[in-house]
Amino acid sequence: MRAYIFRRIAGMGVVLFAISLITFLLMHAVPGGPFDGEKRLPPDVVRNINAKYHLDEPLAAQYLTYMSNILVPQISQSDAPASQLTDALIAFSVGGTTFHWMNFGPTYRSTTRTVNDIFRENLPVSAQLGVLGLLVALAIGLPMGIIAALKHNQALDYLATGVAVAGISFPAIALGPLLITVFGLTLRWVPVSGWGSFAQAILPALTLGFGSSALIARLTRASLLEVIGEDYIRTAYAKGLRDRRVILVHALKNALIPVITIVGPLFAVLVTGSFVVETIFGIPGMGKYFVDSITNRDYPVIMGTVLLFAMLLVIANFAIDLIYGWLDPRIRFSMGRA
Amino acid sequence: METATYHDPQLPGASPAVVQLAAASGKSQGLWASALRRLLRNRAAVLGLAIIIGFVVIAIFADQLALRPYAKQSLKDNNAIASWLPYVFTAMKPVNVPGGYAKINDAFPLGADYVGRDILSRLLYGTRISLAIAFIGPLISLMFGVVFGSIAGYYGGWIDSLIMRIVDLMYAFPSLLLIILMMTFFRSSLNSPPPGTFAYSLGKLDAAFGGLLFIFIGIGVTSWENMARLTRGQVLSVRQREYVLAARAIGVPDIRILIDHILPNILGPLIVAETLAIPTYIATEAFLSYIGLGVNRPVPSWGSMIAEGVQGITTYPNQAIFPALFLALAMFAFNFLGDGLRDALDPRTIN
Numbered sequence: 090m091r092a093y094i095f096r097r098i099a100g101m102g103v104v105l106f107a108i109s110l111i112t113f114l115l116m117h118a119v120p121g122g123p124f125d126g127e128k129r130l131p132p133d134v135v136r137n138i139n140a141k142y143h144l145d146e147p148l149a150a151q152y153l154t155y156m157s158n159i160l161v162p163q164i165s166q167s168d169a170p171a172s173q174l175t176d177a178l179i180a181f182s183v184g185g186t187t188f189h190w191m192n193f194g195p196t197y198r199s200t201t202r203t204v205n206d207i208f209r210e211n212l213p214v215s216a217q218l219g220v221l222g223l224l225v226a227l228a229i230g231l232p233m234g235i236i237a238a239l240k241h242n243q244a245l246d247y248l249a250t251g252v253a254v255a256g257i258s259f260p261a262i263a264l265g266p267l268l269i270t271v272f273g274l275t276l277r278w279v280p281v282s283g284w285g286s287f288a289q290a291i292l293p294a295l296t297l298g299f300g301s302s303a304l305i306a307r308l309t310r311a312s313l314l315e316v317i318g319e320d321y322i323r324t325a326y327a328k329g330l331r332d333r334r335v336i337l338v339h340a341l342k343n344a345l346i347p348v349i350t351i352v353g354p355l356f357a358v359l360v361t362g363s364f365v366v367e368t369i370f371g372i373p374g375m376g377k378y379f380v381d382s383i384t385n386r387d388y389p390v391i392m393g394t395v396l397l398f399a400m401l402l403v404i405a406n407f408a409i410d411l412i413y414g415w416l417d418p419r420i421r422f423s424m425g426r427a
Numbered sequence: 428m429e430t431a432t433y434h435d436p437q438l439p440g441a442s443p444a445v446v447q448l449a450a451a452s453g454k455s456q457g458l459w460a461s462a463l464r465r466l467l468r469n470r471a472a473v474l475g476l477a478i479i480i481g482f483v484v485i486a487i488f489a490d491q492l493a494l495r496p497y498a499k500q501s502l503k504d505n506n507a508i509a510s511w512l513p514y515v516f517t518a519m520k521p522v523n524v525p526g527g528y529a530k531i532n533d534a535f536p537l538g539a540d541y542v543g544r545d546i547l548s549r550l551l552y553g554t555r556i557s558l559a560i561a562f563i564g565p566l567i568s569l570m571f572g573v574v575f576g577s578i579a580g581y582y583g584g585w586i587d588s589l590i591m592r593i594v595d596l597m598y599a600f601p602s603l604l605l606i607i608l609m610m611t612f613f614r615s616s617l618n619s620p621p622p623g624t625f626a627y628s629l630g631k632l633d634a635a636f637g638g639l640l641f642i643f644i645g646i647g648v649t650s651w652e653n654m655a656r657l658t659r660g661q662v663l664s665v666r667q668r669e670y671v672l673a674a675r676a677i678g679v680p681d682i683r684i685l686i687d688h689i690l691p692n693i694l695g696p697l698i699v700a701e702t703l704a705i706p707t708y709i710a711t712e713a714f715l716s717y718i719g720l721g722v723n724r725p726v727p728s729w730g731s732m733i734a735e736g737v738q739g740i741t742t743y744p745n746q747a748i749f750p751a752l753f754l755a756l757a758m759f760a761f762n763f764l765g766d767g768l769r770d771a772l773d774p775r776t777i778n
Contacts (some may be wrong), residue, residue: 104599111600115608221774254471254766258759260710262717262733263751270744274518361603365714369737380718383611395604402601 097410101403108399109392113152116388137176142195155194155392162188178205193393198385204393207378212397214284215363216372218297220365222359223352225298226305231348232301238344239316239336249306256303260360265296265369282371293370297362301355305348313344346416353409357402377390451559458695458772465771477482478760483563487552493548494536498725500541506743507532507538516744528742538745540735546746549727550753556728557709557757559639560646564708565701567647572654573697577685579655580662583609594652602649609648610720613641640713640724642715653655657700661693695772703765706758729754 139145143154178191178199193204237249259267272292273281283289316322317340325335359369364376375394382390466472483486485492507530513519532539536620537546562637611635633640666689667673674684713730722728729750736747 100595101599104596107596108600111605112608115612118612223538225685228766255759258706258762260713260758261753262713262730262754266733266737266747266751267739267755268746269740270516270518270748274744275516357601361601365717369716383720391608395601395608397600398604399599403599406599 094411098409100304101407104403105396105399109156109396110152112392112395113148115154116391117148117151130371142197155389158192158194159396160181162191164188165216178208180327193397194389196390197387198381198382198390203387207375207390208393208397211375211378213372214372215360216362217366218290218293218366218372218374219356219359221294222297222301222363223356225294226301226355226359228302229299230302231309233306233342234348235313235336237306237310238313238317242414246310249310253303254304256300256306259300261296261300261365262360262369264299265292268292268296269369284372284374289370293372296369297359297366300362301358304351304355308348308351309344312347315338316340319343346413349416350409352427353402353406358404360398360401430455442563462695462768462771466767469767469770471763472771475763475767476761478756479764482558482757482760483552485551487559489551489555493545493551494534495545495548497544497549497552497727499544501539502754504530504539504543505533505541506530506539506739506746507535507543508743508745509533509536512538512745515745519742531542536744537749539733540658541739544667544725545731547748549732550729550749553727553729553732553750553753554757556559556637556639556712556726557754560642560708560712561705561757563643563697564646564650565705565710567643568650568654568704569648569697569701569707571651573658573690575651576655576658577662577689580659581681581685581689587659590655594655597649597652599623603714604710606645606649606715607718607720609645610641610715614720634723637726638721644713645715648705648710649711650708653704654700656695657697658693662689665689665692694778699765699769699772702761702768705765709754709758709761 136145142149146154152276178193180187180189182188192207193208195203196207233249233252237246238245269281269292272278279291280286280289281292317336322335322340325339330339363374364379367374367376368380371379378390379394381387382394446731482621508519510521510523510531510533512663513529519529521529521531521546535545535547537550540546575590575594592671662685671684671688672690679688684753712721712728713733716728716730717733717734719734721730724731732750733747736743736745736750740747
C-alpha cells in the first residue's frame with residue numbers, strides 16, 4: 090500500500106511536470122508578446138519591461154525561474170516589513186520563520202495585481218460554483234438512477250433513461266440560455282445573472298450539474314442492477330429484511346462504488362465547464378480571466394490557471410482512487426499494471 | 428470485453444446468445460445485417476437517425492433552403508424579430524406595445540441578429556459545421572487511436588509501455604484546457620506565417636475549411652487516447668486466436684494480419700465508442716466557437732451564435748435559444764443513434 094502511494098505520487102509529479110512543460114512551450118510558441126498592443130511602445134521601454142519580467146532570458150531559464158517561484162518556498166522572518174514579503178498563495182509559519190509557497194508571479198495586465206490576487210478573489214467563486222454543480226448532479230442523478238433500477242424496464246425506468254439522454258445532450262452553452270429564458274425571463278422565478286445570493290446560484294448550478302446528473306443516473310442504474318442480482322442480496326431478502334432496508338443498506342453501499350470513481354473525472358468536467366457557465370451568467374469567477382488571458386497573451390495567468398487546475402484534478406483523482414480501495418476491500422493495489 | 432468474436436467462422440468463443448440468434452433466424456446472417464435489423468427495431472435510434480438525415484439534407488441544400496446569405500448584414504434590421512416571437516418569448520416587447528423596443532420584420536422568421544443577419548439562414552448553414560465535425564471528428568480520432576492502439580496491443584513490450592504511458596499522461600491532462608491552448612497556438616501562429624512555408628500552406632488549408640481543420644486536429648489530439656486504449660484491449664483479446672496464429676504460421680506479414688484479420692473483428696466496439704463520442708465532439712466545437720477559438724467569422728457555428736445571442740439574452744432571447752435548441756437536437760440524435768448501435772452490436776443485451 091505504501092509503495093503504491095509513493096508510486097502514485099511520483100507519477101503525479103511526472104504528469105504535472107509534463108503538463109507544465111507542454112503548457113509553457115505551447116504558450117511561448119504563440120507569436121506576439123504580451124506587450125505588442127495597437128500602440129507601439131518605444132524599443133527602450135519594451136526592453137525594460139521584458140527585463141523586468143525576465144522575458145529577455147532564454148526559455149529554459151524562464152521556465153526554471155517560473156517553476157522555482159512556485160515550488161520552492163520563500164523564507165522570510167516574521168519581523169520583515171510587509172512590503173518585502175513575497176506574494177504567495179500559501180503561507181505557513183514554523184517557529185517564527187514564515188514560508189511563502191506557490192508564487193504564481195505577476196499578471197502582465199496590471200502593475201499592482203498578481204496572479205495570486207486573481208486566484209484569491211476569483212477562485213473561491215469558481216470553487217463554490219463547482220461544488221454546487223456537483224451537489225446538483227448527485228441530488229438529481231442518484232435518485233433518478235435508483236428509481237430507474239428498481240423499476241427496471243417499467244415506465245419510470247424509460248422516463249428516467251430518457252431524461253438522462255436529454256441531460257447529456259444539453260451542453261452548458263445550450264442549457265444556460267434555455268434555463269434563463271424559461272425560468273428567468275418568462276416565469277420570472279429567479280434572477281438571470283449576478284452572484285452572491287442563493288437565488289442567483291440556482292440557474293448556474295443547474296446548468297453546470299444537469300449534464301453530469303445524467304451520467305451519474307446511468308452509472309447508478311447499471312451498477313445497482315448488477316448488485317441486485319448478487320447472492321448476498323438474495324440472502325438479505327431470504328432472511329426477511331424489508332425491501333427498503335435491503336436496497337438502501339445492502340445494495341446501495343456496493344452499487345455506489347463505481348459512482349464514486351467518476352466523481353474525480355466529473356470534477357474536471359465541472360471545473361472546466363464552470364468557465365462557460367460563468368460567462369453565460371456573468372459570474373466573477375476564474376473563467377473570464379482565463380479566456381481573457383488567452384487573447385491577451387498574459388502568460389502567467391494562462392500558465393497559473395492550467396497548472397492549478399491540473400494540480401487539483403490530479404490530486405482529486407488520486408484521492409478518489411484511495412477512497413475506492415478503502416470502500417471495496419476486494420480491490421488490492423498492486424505494483425504491476427492490470 | 429469478449430465482443431470481438433463475431434467474424435470468427437467457428438465461433439469458438441461466441442456467447443450462447445450469438446449461437447442462439449444464428450440458430451433462431453434459420454439462415455446464417457452476417458453481423459452487420461443482423462445488427463442493422465436490430466437497430467431498425469429500436470424506435471429511439473430510428474428517430475435519431477431520421478433527425479440526422481434531416482440535418483444532412485439541410486447541410487447539403489443550405490444554399491437553396493436559406494432565405495439569404497449567412498453573412499449578409501442589414502443594419503436597419505438589427506435585432507429585428509418576427510411578429511410571432513413575442514407570443515412565445517413573453518419577456519420580449521415589440522415596439523407597438525407600451526414600453527416595447529423590438530422592431531418587427533417578418534422577413535426574418537426567427538429574427539435577425541445584432542447586425543441584421545437572418546438567424547434562420549445562419550442556423551441552416553451552421554448545420555454544415557456541426558455535421559462536418561460529427562462525421563470527420565470520429566474518423567480522425569479512430570485513425571490515430573487504431574494505429575497507436577493496435578501497435579501497442581499487437582507488439583507489446585517497450586513500445587506498448589511507451590504508448591500507454593503517453594495515453595496515461597493525456598488522460599491526466601485537462602483536455603479542454605489543452606485544446607484551448609492548442610487552438611490559441613494554431614490560430615495565431617499558423618494564420619500569418621511567411622508564404623512558402625509548411626505552416627503557411629496549413630493555414631491556407633484551414634482558411635479554406637472555414638477554420639475547421641485546426642478544430643479537427645484539436646479534437647484528434649484530445650480524443651485519440653480513448654480509442655487507443657479500447658483498440659489495444661481488443662487487439663490483446665484476439666491476437667492469440669487460432670486464425671491469427673494460422674495467418675502468422677503461413678507467413679502473412681504483420682501489417683496484413685492487422686488489417687485483414689484483426690481489424691474486421693474488433694471494429695464493432697470501436698464504431699460504437701466513436702458514435703457515442705460524436706456528441707462530445709459537436710459540443711467541443713460549439714464550445715470553442717463560443718469562446719471565439721472556433722470557426723472563422725463570419726462562418727456561422729451554433730456555438731458562436733449562442734455566444735453572440737447570450738450578450739443580449741434578456742432583451743432578445745430568440746437569438747440564443749434557437750442555436751441552443753439546434754445544438755441540443757443534434758446531440759440528442761447522435762446520442763440516441765449511439766445507444767441504439769451499442770445495443771444492436773452487442774448480442775449480450777438481447778433479452
